[in-house]
Amino acid sequence: MCLAVPGQLLSIEGDDPLARLGRVGFAGIVKRANLAYVPEAKCGDYVLVHAGFAITVIDEAEARKTLAYLAEFEPEDLA
Amino acid sequence: MKYVDEFRDPASARRYAEAIAGITTRPWTIMEICGGQTHSIVRHGIDRMLPKGVNLLHGPGCPVCVTPAGIIDAAIALAGRPGVILCSFGDMLRVPGQGGSLLAARARGADVRMVYSPLDALAIARGQPDREIIFLAIGFETTAPTTAMAVLQAECDGIPNFSLLVSHVLVPPAIEALLADHANGIQGFLAAGHVCTVMGYWQYEPIARRYHIPIVVTGFEPLDLLQGLYLCIRQLEAGRAEVENQYSRSVRRDGNCTAQKILGQVFAIQPQHWRGIGEIADSGLGLAPEYARFDALRRFAEIAVPPERSSECISGEILRGLRKPGDCPAFGTHCTPEHPLGATMVSSEGACAAYYRYRRPRAASMAIAMAAGDNSP
Amino acid sequence: MSENSLFALNCPLPVTAGDTIELAHGGGGLLTRRLIDEIFRPAFAESPDDLTHDGAVFEIAGARLAFTTDSYVVRPLFFPGGDIGSLAVNGTVNDLAMCGAEPLYLSVGLVLEEGFSIDDLRRVVEAMRGAARSAGVRLVTGDTKVVERGRGDGLYVNTSGVGLLATPWPISPRQVQPGDAIVLSGDIGRHGIAVMAAREALGFETVVTSDCAPLVSPVRALIDSGFELHCLRDLTRGGLATALIEIAETRGATIRIDESAVPVSDPVRGACEILGVDPLYVANEGRFIALVPADAAEQCLAILQRFNEGAAIIGRADVLASPGIVCLDTIGGTRALDLLIGEQLPRIC
Numbered sequence: 001m002c003l004a005v006p007g008q009l010l011s012i013e014g015d016d017p018l019a020r021l022g023r024v025g026f027a028g029i030v031k032r033a034n035l036a037y038v039p040e041a042k043c044g045d046y047v048l049v050h051a052g053f054a055i056t057v058i059d060e061a062e063a064r065k066t067l068a069y070l071a072e073f074e075p076e077d078l079a
Numbered sequence: 080m081k082y083v084d085e086f087r088d089p090a091s092a093r094r095y096a097e098a099i100a101g102i103t104t105r106p107w108t109i110m111e112i113c114g115g116q117t118h119s120i121v122r123h124g125i126d127r128m129l130p131k132g133v134n135l136l137h138g139p140g141c142p143v144c145v146t147p148a149g150i151i152d153a154a155i156a157l158a159g160r161p162g163v164i165l166c167s168f169g170d171m172l173r174v175p176g177q178g179g180s181l182l183a184a185r186a187r188g189a190d191v192r193m194v195y196s197p198l199d200a201l202a203i204a205r206g207q208p209d210r211e212i213i214f215l216a217i218g219f220e221t222t223a224p225t226t227a228m229a230v231l232q233a234e235c236d237g238i239p240n241f242s243l244l245v246s247h248v249l250v251p252p253a254i255e256a257l258l259a260d261h262a263n264g265i266q267g268f269l270a271a272g273h274v275c276t277v278m279g280y281w282q283y284e285p286i287a288r289r290y291h292i293p294i295v296v297t298g299f300e301p302l303d304l305l306q307g308l309y310l311c312i313r314q315l316e317a318g319r320a321e322v323e324n325q326y327s328r329s330v331r332r333d334g335n336c337t338a339q340k341i342l343g344q345v346f347a348i349q350p351q352h353w354r355g356i357g358e359i360a361d362s363g364l365g366l367a368p369e370y371a372r373f374d375a376l377r378r379f380a381e382i383a384v385p386p387e388r389s390s391e392c393i394s395g396e397i398l399r400g401l402r403k404p405g406d407c408p409a410f411g412t413h414c415t416p417e418h419p420l421g422a423t424m425v426s427s428e429g430a431c432a433a434y435y436r437y438r439r440p441r442a443a444s445m446a447i448a449m450a451a452g453d454n455s456p
Numbered sequence: 457m458s459e460n461s462l463f464a465l466n467c468p469l470p471v472t473a474g475d476t477i478e479l480a481h482g483g484g485g486l487l488t489r490r491l492i493d494e495i496f497r498p499a500f501a502e503s504p505d506d507l508t509h510d511g512a513v514f515e516i517a518g519a520r521l522a523f524t525t526d527s528y529v530v531r532p533l534f535f536p537g538g539d540i541g542s543l544a545v546n547g548t549v550n551d552l553a554m555c556g557a558e559p560l561y562l563s564v565g566l567v568l569e570e571g572f573s574i575d576d577l578r579r580v581v582e583a584m585r586g587a588a589r590s591a592g593v594r595l596v597t598g599d600t601k602v603v604e605r606g607r608g609d610g611l612y613v614n615t616s617g618v619g620l621l622a623t624p625w626p627i628s629p630r631q632v633q634p635g636d637a638i639v640l641s642g643d644i645g646r647h648g649i650a651v652m653a654a655r656e657a658l659g660f661e662t663v664v665t666s667d668c669a670p671l672v673s674p675v676r677a678l679i680d681s682g683f684e685l686h687c688l689r690d691l692t693r694g695g696l697a698t699a700l701i702e703i704a705e706t707r708g709a710t711i712r713i714d715e716s717a718v719p720v721s722d723p724v725r726g727a728c729e730i731l732g733v734d735p736l737y738v739a740n741e742g743r744f745i746a747l748v749p750a751d752a753a754e755q756c757l758a759i760l761q762r763f764n765e766g767a768a769i770i771g772r773a774d775v776l777a778s779p780g781i782v783c784l785d786t787i788g789g790t791r792a793l794d795l796l797i798g799e800q801l802p803r804i805c
Binding site: 002003004005006008015018019025026027034037039041045046048050051052053054056058059062064065067069070075 | 080081082083085086091092095097098113168182195196197198199213219221222225228231232237271273274276277302303325328329330335337338341389415
Binding site: 005007017023026029030032049051 | 630634658659661662664720722723725726727729730
């Protein structure tokens with residue numbers, strides 16, 4: 001249901017927690033997103049953006065673990 | 080694109096498909112909740128990579144499909160009021176209510192505008208103080224916080240000409256309603272990764288226990304879906320019924336607390352009608368009393384949400400997992416994306432539209448094509 | 457729906473009566489095809505080949521000519537990389553080039569809305585002059601009409617063009633043979649994203665520029681190279697997918713495309729991900745596909761790469777089979793591509 005796209009937080013503008021905006025880069029497109037829901041986000045972080053809002057900071061370590069999961073399969077696990 | 084391309088690696092996808100085939104010993108029926116997951120599954124052919132016994136059902140996770148027809152009718156009526164600009168996400172523009180779609184209303188002269196974010200609708204209100212801007216606020220728990228922030232900003236900045244027609248829905252009550260209906264034979268769930276990014280997944284733990292059903296919080300890219308399916312089947316084969324989090328790079332058990340706090344402030348839980356399914360208790364969000372003045376239906380009290388004309392619509396059976404698009408005698412013949420008979424065919428996220436757009440090539444042509452050459456251009 | 461009573465019971469939604477034109481009829485997809493098949497072809501076509509390709513080809517007193525027309529209703533009128541004027545010239549020039557003709561003369565018809573800015577009109581006309589010069593064509597005749605305020609959307613442009621066929625052999629979908637390679641002249645999706653971003657004020661900081669351009673030079677280079685060129689098709693509304701489907705269906709062939717071979721630039725990719733649209737269906741205005749014999753594929757690619765380094769071989773025509781379909785090879789296997797109903801809209805879902 002929810003199209004949310006990961007992008008890199010390039011810069012942050014504003015102090016008002018409701019209206020804090022970030023410039024987010026998605027493979028060459030830069031668009032502003034509201035950062036109210038990711039108060040901990042800092043420049044360089046990757047955030048998930050939905051309908052103009054960052055809804056979470058992507059956990060890089062967890063992403064690596066997810067990708068590495070496959071490597072743990074023993075050959076006999078595979079058909 | 081980082082965090083996208085790595086999760087679309089074809090070689091890894093094939094290894095997952097092999098791993099799934101390696102552990103599957105019996106038929107299993109698994110439902111994925113989210114329209115975005117349906118879209119991805121069908122677009123990347125994930126269901127074609129699964130062993131024959133694994134049956135994927137596509138659930139009611141498409142807010143476009145489940146938004147009550149009456150809400151669309153009310154939106155059209157509001158758009159027809161003098162001076163109103165009706166703003167909506169693109170998804171909703173083509174969905175027919177009981178009297179046509181918002182796009183058709185625009186063709187007749189209503190000022191209907193597409194926006195990417197509720198904040199864009201608020202910006203229009205700021206820029207055009209002499210017009211009344213109404214935002215059609217639909218979506219699940221992922222989108223509700225974006226609506227909430229628009230309301231808070233409107234209140235904070237004293238924007239008088241902005242109101243909302245709210246129809247947000249909640250996932251866990253829908254899952255319980257589905258599980259209470261035993262006819263669909265759902266044995267496992269892939270929970271919606273972006274909904275859980277906001278809400279966490281602790282709400283699913285009592286459900287998994289009560290119905291003894293594994294629930295895997297899953298992302299949207301091919302590797303996410305394949306890994307989610309692998310984890311779900313692994314549980315099913317072992318007789319386990321737990322909540323597992325495949326989408327751990329975005330989802331934490333508690334979810335996004337800031338967003339949940341704002342949701343609790345701006346919205347109140349209420350009963351909600353799901354198109355084609357019926358009313359599910361405590362499954363909707365409406366504006367809390369402190370924000371009632373932003374409710375378009377209060378501001379325009381002469382407009383009401385008409386009730387859905389009751390009937391046995393097959394969209395509902397598909398959304399509940401009782402039937403598949405291919406089971407419908409109209410699928411692909413009388414009912415096609417250009418001539419839709421129900422919301423699941425109109426919405427690009429709807430199970431029927433997804434199946435139609437991304438379906439298998441016609442069998443005969445495909446067979447000839449396969450026989451004539453190898454698999455690479 | 458009296459023809460199937462099962463429906464009257466099951467489906468409460470009113471079926472669209474289908475007696476008025478909808479926006480989707482102009483999208484280049486299924487409904488446009490319906491209009492052509494059900495209204496225009498029965499009225500105008502005298503042979504099965506009439507009205508099937510970008511332009512009409514015929515002989516007058518020994519001269520083999522190509523003739524085409526196109527109307528432009530783009531909004532906004534001015535967008536990054538082009539405007540309705542350059543679009544109108546290049547679109548018609550390219551339709552002629554796709555027939556294997558050297559474009560020569562264009563007409564232009566303008567429908568102006570009362571109140572339209574004369575400065576804007578000058579800008580459009582200047583753009584047309586520049587585009588015509590770049591393409592090597594002359595605008596030799598035209599017409600202007602004005603409609604009342606509120607009836608015209610600012611400006612509509614129609615251009616018609618005539619050219620001389622440059623090859624003795626026909627270039628059309630009917631020439632496509634099994635085994636033909638499909639070569640794409642460059643990366644896709646720029647025009648549609650540029651226009652959508654401008655029209656819907658999507659707030660992209662990065663400006664995606666339309667690829668609006670004449671295709672005369674690369675086509676001439678292909679023709680001059682001497683190998684057998686079977687079919688050319690420029691990608692316009694409906695994108696690469698629609699062009700491929702139209703060729704497959706006209707020829708009655710199966711076309712196989714490798715999704716990973718289709719070039720998409722980073723900004724277009726990012727924009728498509730954000731908006732939830734499929735780049736295969738996004739409009740282009742300066743790209744085309746060439747279907748050539750397999751043994752000419754590399755040579756064709758090398759020629760096209762001189763004009764755009766993004767050119768790529770993306771697939772092949774496979775067997776002849778009716779109805780024609782396009783099979784896309786993706787991660788999970790192969791799926792058929794279908795025509796869209798109308799234009800893709802950005803989604804949040």
